[in-house]
Amino acid sequence: xxxxxxxxxxxxxxxxxxxxxxxxxxxxxxxxxxxxxxxxxxxxxxxxxxxxxxxxxxxxxxxxxxxxxxxxxxxxxxxxxxxxxxxxxxxxxxxxxxxxxxxxxxxxxxxxxxxxxxxxxxxxxxxxxxxxxxxxxxxxxxxxxxxxxxxxxxxxxxxxxxxxxxxxxxxxxxxxxxxxxxxxxxxxxxxxxxxxxxxxxxxxxxxxxxxxxxxxxxxxxxxxxxxxxxxxxxxxxxxxxxxxxxxxxxxxxxxxxxxxxxxxxxxxxxxxxxxxxxxxxxxxxxxxxxxxxxxxxxxxxxxxxxxxxxxxxxxxxxxxxxxxxxxxxxxxxxxxxxxxxxxxxxxxxxxxxxxxxxxxxxxxxxxxxxxxxxxxxxxxxxxxxxxxxxxxxxxxxxxxxxxxxxxxxxxxxxxxxxxxxxxxxxxxxxxxxxxxxxxxxxxxxxxxxxxxxxxxxxxxxxxxxxxxxxxxxx
RNA sequence: GGAGAGGUGGCGGAGCGGUUGAACGCGCCGGAUUCGAAAUCCGGUAUGGCCUUCGGGUCAUCGGGGGUUCGAAUCCCCCCCUCUCCGCCA
Numbered sequence: 001x002x003x004x005x006x007x008x009x010x011x012x013x014x015x016x017x018x019x020x021x022x023x024x025x026x027x028x029x030x031x032x033x034x035x036x037x038x039x040x041x042x043x044x045x046x047x048x049x050x051x052x053x054x055x056x057x058x059x060x061x062x063x064x065x066x067x068x069x070x071x072x073x074x075x076x077x078x079x080x081x082x083x084x085x086x087x088x089x090x091x092x093x094x095x096x097x098x099x100x101x102x103x104x105x106x107x108x109x110x111x112x113x114x115x116x117x118x119x120x121x122x123x124x125x126x127x128x129x130x131x132x133x134x135x136x137x138x139x140x141x142x143x144x145x146x147x148x149x150x151x152x153x154x155x156x157x158x159x160x161x162x163x164x165x166x167x168x169x170x171x172x173x174x175x176x177x178x179x180x181x182x183x184x185x186x187x188x189x190x191x192x193x194x195x196x197x198x199x200x201x202x203x204x205x206x207x208x209x210x211x212x213x214x215x216x217x218x219x220x221x222x223x224x225x226x227x228x229x230x231x232x233x234x235x236x237x238x239x240x241x242x243x244x245x246x247x248x249x250x251x252x253x254x255x256x257x258x259x260x261x262x263x264x265x266x267x268x269x270x271x272x273x274x275x276x277x278x279x280x281x282x283x284x285x286x287x288x289x290x291x292x293x294x295x296x297x298x299x300x301x302x303x304x305x306x307x308x309x310x311x312x313x314x315x316x317x318x319x320x321x322x323x324x325x326x327x328x329x330x331x332x333x334x335x336x337x338x339x340x341x342x343x344x345x346x347x348x349x350x351x352x353x354x355x356x357x358x359x360x361x362x363x364x365x366x367x368x369x370x371x372x373x374x375x376x377x378x379x380x381x382x383x384x385x386x387x388x389x390x391x392x393x394x395x396x397x398x399x400x401x402x403x404x405x406x407x408x409x410x411x412x413x414x415x416x417x418x419x420x421x422x423x424x425x426x427x428x429x430x431x432x433x434x435x436x437x438x439x440x441x442x443x444x445x446x447x448x449x450x451x452x453x454x455x456x457x458x459x460x461x462x463x464x465x466x467x468x469x470x471x472x473x474x
Numbered sequence: 475g476g477a478g479a480g481g482u483g484g485c486g487g488a489g490c491g492g493u494u495g496a497a498c499g500c501g502c503c504g505g506a507u508u509c510g511a512a513a514u515c516c517g518g519u520a521u522g523g524c525c526u527u528c529g530g531g532u533c534a535u536c537g538g539g540g541g542u543u544c545g546a547a548u549c550c551c552c553c554c555c556u557c558u559c560c561g562c563c564a
Contacts, residue, residue: 041524045533052533055545059492062544091544224554279521426521 001409002119008034017122020129020361025119033112037105044101051094058087117235121406123361124369130360136373141355142348147449149353149377153392159453160389163380164444165309168194170455171474173447174310174440186299186307186314190440193473197459198317198439200466201350201446205319205437206292208346214290214321219270221293222261227273230411232367232403233265239300240265267293267320268433272411275324279426280415286325286335290436293318309380310440311395319436324429326415327405332430336370336402339434343374343398346437350460352445353377355394367406374398374435376445397442400434407431 007014007030015027065084072080128137143149146156153161168174173194179187190198210216222244228234233241243259264270271289280287295318306312321342323335340356347354359371375394382393405428408414414426450458456474459467 038524041533045524048534049532051544056493059545063492088544093544095544 001116001406002121003409004034004116007031007119013122014119018120020123021120021364021366022131022362023120023366025115027119030112030115030119033108033115037108037112040101040105044098044105047094047098047101051091051098054091054094058090062087117229120366121369121403123364127364127370128358128360130362132362135360135362136357137360139356139358139372141353142344143353144351147353149392153379154389157453161379161392161448162451162455163309163390164447167447167451167455167457171457173197173473183314186312188310188313188440194443196467197446197463197473198443200463201442202292202317202319202437202439203466204463205346206290209290209319209321209342209436212342214288217271217274217289217291219267219274219291219293221264221267221270221296223264223269223273224261227269227276228262230276231269231272232407232410233269236366240298242296242298263296264293265295265297267291267295267318268322271320271322272407272431272433275413276411278413280324280413280429282326282415282417285415285429286323288321288323290319290321293320295438310444313440316438316440318438320433321436322431322433324408324413324431327427327430329404332402332404332432335432336372336400339432340372340374340400343400343434343436347374347376349462350446352449354397365401367403368401369404369406370402372400374400377449378444379448380444395444397438397445398435401432403431405430
């Protein structure tokens with residue numbers, strides 16, 4: 001949610017922001033509706049004030065009269081009744097006027113509300129413009145000694161890389177056929193060491209981020225609509241989300257469907273929704289939370305894209321981190337950089353080549369002011385040559401977002417300056433979130449980069465404690 | 475799933491159609507007293523919106539949303555949540 005007051009003062013800022021994100025929202029209409037709404041409110045309130053004054057004045061009198069009317073008879077009763085009717089007439093006249101204004105207000109509020117929820121957070125000035133993910137700009141890259149992603153895999157390793165799906169089949173790590181049988185497209189089954197490696201790397205990442213001072217939180221992954229709207233995933237991302245609910249027969253005896261929950265596509269929803277509608281103490285900030293949660297995504301609109309393998313699936317598990325901090329741009333930016341360094345050290349400890357991308361305005365979601373993606377090198381991706389050997393390519397594994405107070409406004413998540421007993425004003429917090437590790441997508445670089453000439457897979461040293469000391473697969 | 479009870483300020487707890495934005499108690503803040511503290515006494519102590527000549531004014535909010543009424547914390551309807559008992563169950 002953007003700051004309506006700020007939009008009123010500087011609508012151009014939000015128009016430009018929306019244009020940079022290629023979002024179509026009618027800012028002028030918002031300004032118009034807002035102005036009209038305030039005009040109506042001011043009128044209604046002064047009428048209400050008048051009505052309240054009158055009511056306070058005549059109220060007790062009406063009460064007394066009512067009592068006397070009960071006891072009175074004949075002409076006395078009708079005289080008192082007339083007196084009471086006159087007293088009632090004053091506030092009653094105001095009532096119809098107020099009702100008129102209120103019905104007009106009720107008419108425009110849903111439209112205003114709907115538009116407000118769709119206005120994107122403007123990208124920061126230092127975020128480059130661009131059409132979409134193809135406009136993202138590489139910031140830096142890292143590779144372990146002895147491997148350079150810009151050179152062919154075979155030339156460096158002495159053998160042609162197998163894809164994770166090939167390796168998976170050889171070692172019985174995953175089963176796509178049965179996954180589809182069970183669950184349809186983009187489904188998979190992890191088996192044997194595949195499942196173990198999946199759990200090992202998630203648990204390793206989880207332990208690493210907990211060691212960085214993040215509080216582990218296991219929050220629900222079926223949430224109410226309010227949490228989806230609050231975290232900024234609804235209404236825009238509704239078609240990406242699975243609904244859960246109960247089938248009941250309606251009055252006509254038909255099977256009626258009512259959604260009463262939504263499967264979250266990221267642990268971010270549970271972590272940020274955790275403090276929804278709260279006023280935190282300034283002393284308690286920053287709040288650093290992490291989770292390991294199931295993630296469900298419809299992948300609507302991605303038909304035909306990345307259909308093979310573990311890259312784009314409907315269900316996965318993810319270790320996620322969020323930071324809720326003071327409304328200070330400097331602090332916010334500092335946490336953004338810090339979260340990325342956690343990921344970098346994680347990837348370095350696993351010896352996986354990666355690069356950082358500054359996402360361009362066109363690739364930012366509605367809620368982000370800034371986003372840094374991390375991509376790992378995946379030998380099975382990229383263009384395929386005449387011998388059928390893929391060139392390898394970067395694939396997104398992480399995404400770190402900086403949101404200012406956009407999300408906390410929606411969540412109504414504030415803090416009070418001056419600590420627990422302080423008398424300071426309340427302010428919306430800033431929020432940030434980042435992937436720590438998402439699997440099974442992460443198994444792609446993990447398996448493919450650790451494969452050996454004989455087809456075996458070396459388990460990185462840091463993961464061995466999570467694999468009962470096992471050093472290799474195959 | 476069945477039956478019942480209930481949701482009021484930071485907390486406890488009154489009120490159940492009109493000077494109630496809400497008694498009283500606790501907590502918290504400021505002051506007095508004190509060498510200092512405890513105790514005591516006095517005062518203060520919600521959030522959000524709109525307007526503002528920046529002094530303030532005003533509206534809304536007693537789980538949420540509608541309704542009745544000149545007037546609703548109080549009456550009616552729908553929803554959400556909590557608790558108790560029974561049933562079922564990883």
